[in-house]
Amino acid sequence: MQQAAPQAFDRVLSSMCTDPHPAARAAAERFLATNPGDPATYAEVADLEARAVAALGAITGLATASGAGEGAEEPPHGYVTGGGTEANLQAVRAARDRRNVDGANLVVPESAHFSFTKAADVLGVELRTVSTDADHRADTDAVAAAVDDRTALVVGVAGSTEYGRVDPIPEIADIAHDAGAYCHVDAAWGGFLLPFTDHAWGFADAPIDSLTIDPHKCGRAVIPAGGLLFRDAAGMDVLAVDTPYLESRSQASLAGTRSGAGVASTVAAIDALWPDGYRDEYERADGVARWLAGELRDRGQRVADVELPTVVADLGGGVVESLRERGWRLSRTGCGLARVVVMPHVTRKILRAFLGDLDEVR
Numbered sequence: 265m266q267q268a269a270p271q272a273f274d275r276v277l278s279s280m281c282t283d284p285h286p287a288a289r290a291a292a293e294r295f296l297a298t299n300p301g302d303p304a305t306y307a308e309v310a311d312l313e314a315r316a317v318a319a320l321g322a323i324t325g326l327a328t329a330s331g332a333g334e335g336a337e338e339p340p341h342g343y344v345t346g347g348g349t350e351a352n353l354q355a356v357r358a359a360r361d362r363r364n365v366d367g368a369n370l371v372v373p374e375s376a377h378f379s380f381t382k383a384a385d386v387l388g389v390e391l392r393t394v395s396t397d398a399d400h401r402a403d404t405d406a407v408a409a410a411v412d413d414r415t416a417l418v419v420g421v422a423g424s425t426e427y428g429r430v431d432p433i434p435e436i437a438d439i440a441h442d443a444g445a446y447c448h449v450d451a452a453w454g455g456f457l458l459p460f461t462d463h464a465w466g467f468a469d470a471p472i473d474s475l476t477i478d479p480h481k482c483g484r485a486v487i488p489a490g491g492l493l494f495r496d497a498a499g500m501d502v503l504a505v506d507t508p509y510l511e512s513r514s515q516a517s518l519a520g521t522r523s524g525a526g527v528a529s530t531v532a533a534i535d536a537l538w539p540d541g542y543r544d545e546y547e548r549a550d551g552v553a554r555w556l557a558g559e560l561r562d563r564g565q566r567v568a569d570v571e572l573p574t575v576v577a578d579l580g581g582g583v584v585e586s587l588r589e590r591g592w593r594l595s596r597t598g599c600g601l602a603r604v605v606v607m608p609h610v611t612r613k614i615l616r617a618f619l620g621d622l623d624e625v626r
């Protein structure tokens with residue numbers, strides 16, 4: 265049988281995934297046939313999951329935020345999900361069940377990922393989508409106007425999928441709590457970049473209740489590896505169901521059997537890269553994104569300001585299609601603008617070739 269081959273990464277400009285770290289690849293292969301959903305049988309991978317959650321807690325400010333000054337620090341609460349979609353859905357589910365009101369609603373900015381549309385649909389929660397400001401961040405007046413005494417959860421995005429924007433998280437958390445609701449931060453993509461910025465986004469910066477951070481995006485783990493974290497044990501407790509035929513008594517994950525590859529590769533990638541490797545990559549990507557934005561502006565293109573390393577530009581009609589015909593895996597925003605996500609595989613060399621093609625087709 266002829267072996268199928270995946271695409272190379274050298275023309276992939278709009279993906280939020282990238283080549284996994286070599287140590288993450290190796291760890292994934294070692295733990296491919298383990299199931300962290302059955303911790304009594306697969307104890308080693310269950311221990312690794314606890315390490316992964318502790319490390320994700322440290323990256324997102326949970327370890328320092330909870331138990332600061334107290335002797336016995338609680339371990340962070342959470343688990344390694346199949347990705348950001350599962351993490352976001354479970355955050356909505358936890359808030360719905362902790363809030364426990366009839367006709368619960370969920371308030372998200374229009375920049376929120378479509379996973380919240382799925383979550384609202386699956387969970388029977390009303391989705392209230394509010395506008396963003398001129399710079400594509402959640403408009404806090406609009407958020408405040410949308411919440412009421414049936415709001416279970418208010419979402420802020422820290423690194424939005426289209427523009428890489430960071431919402432005003434502390435203000436959103438205050439609005440949520442004033443209404444008696446929970447606050448969730450979606451840092452699925454931004455979570456491994458934001459520790460090296462001045463943004464207020466994590467558990468140490470604001471009284472948020474839960475957070476999504478995906479090792480399989482900027483964390484350099486293999487797919488599938490997402491992360492869901494809660495400030496309090498109650499977040500995981502409300503998700504747990506009894507598991508009659510397993511040795512362990514309860515399970516909080518949405519999936520039953522799940523891949524130990526994601527868990528093991530998360531630990532391996534973080535061991536290899538936190539913090540210096542991730543910081544170096546953030547600084548490189550930030551420099552490349554700003555350079556690309558400048559190159560496009562020099563060509564007379566309209567380019568959005570760069571916040572996290574995503575470049576959104578209006579290349580004009582038909583140009584994205586022509587670039588796609590030349591093999592560039594380039595996607596558009598909802599408004600039809602070209603979007604380049606500067607992931608680890610997106611180098612200046614690749615982008616110079618891209619700009620050369622752009623000059624030829626436009």
Ligand SMILES: *Cc1c(COP(=O)(O)O)cnc(C)c1O
Binds near residue numbers: 346349379424478
């Ligand atoms: C990618 C992304 C998600 C969804 O994560 P998956 O791993 O694709 O399920 C959710 N939120 C944001 C902000 C994302 O960028």
